[in-house]
Amino acid sequence: MEPLRIGILGAARIAGRAIAEPARLTGARLVAVAARDTERAAAFAAEHGVERVHASYQDVIDDPDVEVVYNPLANGLHGPWNLRAIAAGKHVLTEKPSASNAIEAAQVRDAAREAGVVLMEGFHYHFHPVTRRLHELLAKGELGELQHVEATMVMPPPDDDDPRWSLALAGGAVMDVGCYALHATRMLAPWGGGTPTLASARAGERRRLPGVDEWLNADLAFPNGATAAVRTSMAAEELDFSLRITGTRGEAFAPSFVLPQLDDRVMVKTKEDTWVEQLGRKSSYAYQLEAFTAHLRDGAELPIDADDAVATMELIDACYRDAGLQPRPVSRL
Secondary structure, three states: OOOOEEEEEOOOHHHHHHHHHHHHHHOOEEEEEEOOOHHHHHHHHHHHOOOEEOOOHHHHHHOOOOOEEEEOOOHHHHHHHHHHHHHOOOEEEEOOOOOOOHHHHHHHHHHHHHHOOOEEEOOHHHHOHHHHHHHHHHHOOOOOOEEEEEEEEEOOOOOOOOHHHOOOOOOOHHHHHHHHHHHHHHOOHHHOOOOOEEEEEEEEEEOOEEEEEEEEEEEEEOOOOOEEEEEEEOOOOOOEEEEEEEEOOEEEEEOEOOOOOOOOEEEEEEOOOEEEEEOOOOOHHHHHHHHHHHHHHHOOOOOOOHHHHHHHHHHHHHHHHHOOOOOOOOOOO
């Protein structure tokens, strides 16, 4: 199989974990990288074996050897640079969320569809055996009928000058970590009788940063009567990225569903038995890149696509509005 030829926009720390290391494991080529600081880009290239450094993000996109653009920029720069990559005929693997709001996400989806390229949002957790097993427990009826979901994504606060606190760059707790909890809840639609809808949301703003959510809690309802509680914060004392699924016959708990490489356990308790499974600590980002490669090279089905990205953003925007905040503004390059 011909290796993917990847161009990277930016030299952020996440790019090392989310694309450089998976590329090494899967045999993908890291063709090019650019960053606002060329020296930083050069250091990233030297550390991760990127073939060349370009002077600008646009140069990476225009590089004829690049077939896939990986976009790990600040949230507000996802939409504009995803659109530029699509306009150049490149496939896009974008960090979540794919855009600043649902309207922009739909523009990105429509552009990708018209250009005939693939855009996938980087909800990497979804490809790991931990999440696959949680879904299997529901599919096989081991937990019975779905009744309740608790999706928690809370973390200690980033530094005050971190772009994740910038409204102009589409920051906030939901955009950074809460989107995982909302997405994981949406992915349980097959066992909830359909897509969950928002029942209510409450949020607290970051001090001196009006409009930027420090925390947000949301309640959702599935068509079959099952409920979900989503809790997200960027001001917690400790990190908690957990998912609990409760059914009529038992429950399953993944203490680190978004970072299973740190804790790969799934704890299951039914009316008949209690056990713990360990599903492996291979990086969820590696599983994601393997799936993306298989789709582009062999036409293997992807479980999430650009339509999924729009649906997630619609739910995020609904949470903001119900909590008395506004969806994130679109950034202009």
